Amino acid sequence: MTRDDEPEHSSNDDGTDDPSDVAAHSDENDDSTRSEGRSSDPESDGTGSDSAPDLGVGPGSETAPDPVSTGTTAADTDEGGRGDRDDDTDGRVGGDADRGPGGDADRDPGGDTDAGAGGTSFNFGSGSRSRTDVDLDVDEVLADEDDEASTGLFDDLLSGEPIFENKEVLRPSYTPHELPHRKDQINKMATILVSALRGETPSNILIYGKTGTGKTASAKFVSQELESTSQKYDVPCEVEYINCEVTDTQYRVLAQLANKFIEKNDRVIGDRLDDLRDLRSAATDDEGALEGTEFGSVADVDDRIADLESDREEMEEVPMTGWPTDRVYSTFFDAVDYHERVVVIMLDEIDKLVEKSGDDTLYNLSRMNSELENSRISIMGISNDLKFTDFLDPRVKSSLGEEEIVFPPYDANQLRDILQHRSDIAFKPDALTEDVIPLCAAFAAQEHGDARRALDLLRTAGELAERSQADLVEEAHVRQAQDKIELDRVVEVVRTLPTQSKIVLFSIILLEQNGVHNVNTGEVFNIYKRLCEEIDADVLTQRRVTDLISELDMLGIVNAVVVSKGRYGRTKEISLSVPIDETEAVLLSDSRLGDIEDVQPFVQARFDN
Numbered sequence: 001m002t003r004d005d006e007p008e009h010s011s012n013d014d015g016t017d018d019p020s021d022v023a024a025h026s027d028e029n030d031d032s033t034r035s036e037g038r039s040s041d042p043e044s045d046g047t048g049s050d051s052a053p054d055l056g057v058g059p060g061s062e063t064a065p066d067p068v069s070t071g072t073t074a075a076d077t078d079e080g081g082r083g084d085r086d087d088d089t090d091g092r093v094g095g096d097a098d099r100g101p102g103g104d105a106d107r108d109p110g111g112d113t114d115a116g117a118g119g120t121s122f123n124f125g126s127g128s129r130s131r132t133d134v135d136l137d138v139d140e141v142l143a144d145e146d147d148e149a150s151t152g153l154f155d156d157l158l159s160g161e162p163i164f165e166n167k168e169v170l171r172p173s174y175t176p177h178e179l180p181h182r183k184d185q186i187n188k189m190a191t192i193l194v195s196a197l198r199g200e201t202p203s204n205i206l207i208y209g210k211t212g213t214g215k216t217a218s219a220k221f222v223s224q225e226l227e228s229t230s231q232k233y234d235v236p237c238e239v240e241y242i243n244c245e246v247t248d249t250q251y252r253v254l255a256q257l258a259n260k261f262i263e264k265n266d267r268v269i270g271d272r273l274d275d276l277r278d279l280r281s282a283a284t285d286d287e288g289a290l291e292g293t294e295f296g297s298v299a300d301v302d303d304r305i306a307d308l309e310s311d312r313e314e315m316e317e318v319p320m321t322g323w324p325t326d327r328v329y330s331t332f333f334d335a336v337d338y339h340e341r342v343v344v345i346m347l348d349e350i351d352k353l354v355e356k357s358g359d360d361t362l363y364n365l366s367r368m369n370s371e372l373e374n375s376r377i378s379i380m381g382i383s384n385d386l387k388f389t390d391f392l393d394p395r396v397k398s399s400l401g402e403e404e405i406v407f408p409p410y411d412a413n414q415l416r417d418i419l420q421h422r423s424d425i426a427f428k429p430d431a432l433t434e435d436v437i438p439l440c441a442a443f444a445a446q447e448h449g450d451a452r453r454a455l456d457l458l459r460t461a462g463e464l465a466e467r468s469q470a471d472l473v474e475e476a477h478v479r480q481a482q483d484k485i486e487l488d489r490v491v492e493v494v495r496t497l498p499t500q501s502k503i504v505l506f507s508i509i510l511l512e513q514n515g516v517h518n519v520n521t522g523e524v525f526n527i528y529k530r531l532c533e534e535i536d537a538d539v540l541t542q543r544r545v546t547d548l549i550s551e552l553d554m555l556g557i558v559n560a561v562v563v564s565k566g567r568y569g570r571t572k573e574i575s576l577s578v579p580i581d582e583t584e585a586v587l588l589s590d591s592r593l594g595d596i597e598d599v600q601p602f603v604q605a606r607f608d609n
């Protein structure tokens with residue numbers, strides 16, 4: 001499944017960077033990634049992310065650089081890193097990246113410009129420099145200003161050699177023509193679907209695998225091949241793709257399918273009518289033109305034209321709401337059965353459909369073949385939730401899972417191959433230093449072998465390099481990209497939390513900001529109560545707050561560990577797993593939490609209770 005929404009924040013939460021290292025900073029204004037949600041696997045984020053990516057997977061992995069220790073300039077691991085990040089990261093728009101690695105160091109808090117290494121330096125700070133002192137410099141400035149006047153806003157940005165040859169190739173929407181390390185799965189799909197080309201009904205297929213393991217890309221690749229081969233051999237075979245994350249109710253699925261078939265039928269009828277009208281005019285001049293056709297006379301042709309026109313009239317598009325479901329179903333049924341064909345319906349993220357609206361759609365679709373007269377349908381379901389079939393009616397489950405194909409996660413070496421293939425087309429020759437691809441692969445292997453993450457990293461690293469007008473994409477850019485993508489994810493998760501969870505999280509932040517670490521639930525609850533009163537929110541029970549803390553733990557936002565206190569029993573120690581300042585900023589952007597004016601008294605209250 002591919003999506004392209006791109007949240008707009010940056011930097012780290014995983015502690016793999018050193019806050020003092022400018023290379024690890026990133027650009028808040030960047031809009032290049034789309035990892036939220038996708039990478040929110042609670043197992044792989046948050047607490048686990050402090051460790052270095054596993055490079056030991058598979059043969060040859062020792063050649064990959066250690067994401068923690070490789071390189072001399074970039075972000076080395078710093079246990080305390082996220083707490084004391086350089087303030088420059090906050091609220092900066094387009095700052096660091098424009099300077100490239102090392103750029104921050106040149107910033108002067110007083111606002112003076114320091115062009116940095118190799119640049120012209122000015123220091124008017126004390127006001128003590130005379131005109132003559134700076135004569136030469138001012139002339140240069142004036143010359144520069146003239147240049148600037150003659151160049152437009154975009155000239156500078158365009159002047160650098162572009163790093164990318166074709167950036168689109170790294171975007172999720174791109175369907176690659178080659179899918180390394182998916183040969184087995186692709187062959188298995190093809191072996192099942194080839195019966196469609198023989199006019200038979202292929203078995204239904206369920207495809208499983210974690211996010212970013214190439215399920216959608218492989219299924220789409222096979223579909224394209226299937227459709228092109230069907231055209232080559234003139235066998236009516238079609239594949240319809242539905243993304244059930246978006247189209248998540250029976251009504252919408254059936255309506256979307258119905259409308260696709262109505263559109264196709266309309267095209268078929270149009271072509272047929274054109275042929276018949278040509279035949280009719282030829283036969284009007286000379287009845288001999290009907291020889292060898294199914295028509296005995298011009299009147300027969302007229303009848304057929306009238307039939308097709310009335311079919312066309314009757315084909316009514318299904319509105320996206322408003323019809324009873326059985327009418328939508330019968331419209332879909334008639335549309336798909338309008339002429340002979342084998343149809344493969346690809347339901348991506350099929351678990352979302354079941355989660356949202358049960359298994360009625362699958363039940364209806366899986367029973368259709370017994371009623372269809374002209375056509376046959378086969379279902380290909382794709383899911384990253386291995387357990388979703390537990391919720392299915394046993395009949396649906398057995399029908400849907402006639403064939404199952406599992407997509408295992410990629411290891412670091414496989415991800416390297418994938419990135420190499422894509423980068424050959426995406427970047428200019430020699431635009432990457434040799435450690436870039438291994439490092440992207442290593443980071444993504446740590447994220448349960450997610451190719452999407454690996455590609456996002458590579459693209460974002462390239463964009464950061466481009467923005468800093470660097471000639472090459474380097475390891476530091478990959479680390480910056482990793483921080484940025486990770487922070488994007490955190491920001492998105494925090495932003496979409498329910499208000500009560502936000503208040504609980506804010507309580508933990510307040511405690512940490514006041515030097516209270518490894519807090520327990522009671523301490524969080526005391527601050528939480530005060531905050532609720534301040535903003536007029538309902539106060540939940542301590543038990544419920546404990547549940548919300550567990551949910552935050554699952555999301556990787558906090559780390560809650562149960563520790564034994566000997567004869568005093570066991571208690572939960574809670575600490576923040578995300579960058580504190582950025583998280584606070586996201587929480588305060590919520591209109592309700594933004595109303596909290598002075599938080600200090602709430603923290604004091606901790607000691608009163």
Ligand SMILES: Nc1ncnc2c1ncn2[C@@H]1O[C@H](COP(=O)(O)OP(=O)(O)OP(=O)(O)O)[C@@H](O)[C@H]1O
Pocket residue numbers: 001002038171172173174175176178179180181182209210211212213214215216217218383384418451452455
């Ligand atoms: N073997 C591969 N070769 C080249 N690119 C790949 C390969 N596997 C995955 N990709 C790329 O990785 C990205 C994610 O792949 P895809 O969307 O197929 O994953 P998915 O398993 O369907 O994930 P999800 O379950 O999250 O939808 C896509 O950009 C895809 O092109």
